C-alpha cells in the first residue's frame with residue numbers, strides 16, 4: 326500500500342468479448358495487487374454465480390432506492406436490467422492507496438469518465454462480430470433472444486471504442502491479460518513522472 330491515492334482502472338467492451346475471463350486471469354496472476362469492485366445488478370443470478378462474489382444481486386426496488394440515495398459512481402440499464410458500481414467501496418479503497426478495477430459496459434464507462442477524468446480506460450475488443458456471437462453462444466448463459474439483443478448493443482458499443490485510452494484485442498486470454506497489466510504499469514510510471522515534475526516546479530517557484 327502507498328500513501329498516494331490509487332488508480333481507477335476501467336475495463337469495458339461488448340458483452341462476450343471476454344472481459345470477465347481476462348479480469349479473472351489478471352486477478353489470478355501473482356503480480357496483480359488491484360482490488361476488484363463488485364457491481365450490483367438486478368439481473369437473475371446465473372448457475373454457478375455467488376451473491377457478493379460475482380455481483381451483489383438486488384431487486385429492482387432495492388436498486389432504485391440506492392439510485393435515489395446516490396450510492397453509485399455510475400449505473401446503466403443494459404438489456405433490461407440495472408448494473409451499477411457502488412460508490413463507497415471504490416472511494417474508500419482508492420483513498421487507502423489501492424488501485425481499483427471496474428469491469429463495466431460502455432454507458433457506465435462514459436459516466437465514470439465524467440467523474441474521474443484521471444481514470445485509465447481500456448476497451449477490450451476482438452477481431453470480428455462473428456467471433457463475438459460464437460463466444461456468447463458457447464458460453465451458454467443466455468437465450469437466443471438475449472444474445473441477439475447483446476449483439477445489437479455490441480454494434481453500438483464498438484463505435485465508442487475511440488473514446489478510450491487504449492484498445493486491447495482479446496485474441497488470446499493470457500496475451501490480453503499481459504497487455505492490460507503493461508498498460509497499468511506504464512500509467513503508474515507516467516503518473517509518477519508527472520507528479521515528480523510538478524513537485525520540482527513547485528520547489529523552484531518557492
Ligand SMILES: Nc1ncnc2c1ncn2[C@@H]1O[C@H](COP(=O)(O)OP(=O)(O)OP(=O)(O)O)[C@@H](O)[C@H]1O
Pocket residue numbers: 338339340341342343344345346347460461463464495496497498
Ligand atoms: N481469448 C478468447 N478466446 C476464446 N474464447 C474466449 C476468449 N476470451 C473469452 N472467451 C470465452 O468467451 C465467452 C465470453 O467471455 P466472458 O464471459 O468473459 O465475456 P464478457 O465480456 O465478460 O461478457 P459479459 O459482458 O456478458 O459479462 C466465454 O465462454 C469465454 O470462455
Ligand SMILES: Nc1nc2c(ncn2[C@@H]2O[C@H](COP(=O)(O)O)[C@@H](O)[C@H]2O)c(=O)[nH]1
Pocket residue numbers: 338339340344364365368399400401403408409410428429430431432433434
Ligand atoms: N455500467 C455497468 N455495467 C456493468 C457493471 N457490472 C457489469 N456490467 C456490464 O454489464 C454487462 C452485462 O453483464 P452480464 O454479467 O449480465 O453478462 C457486461 O458488459 C458487464 O461488463 C456495472 O457496475 N456498471
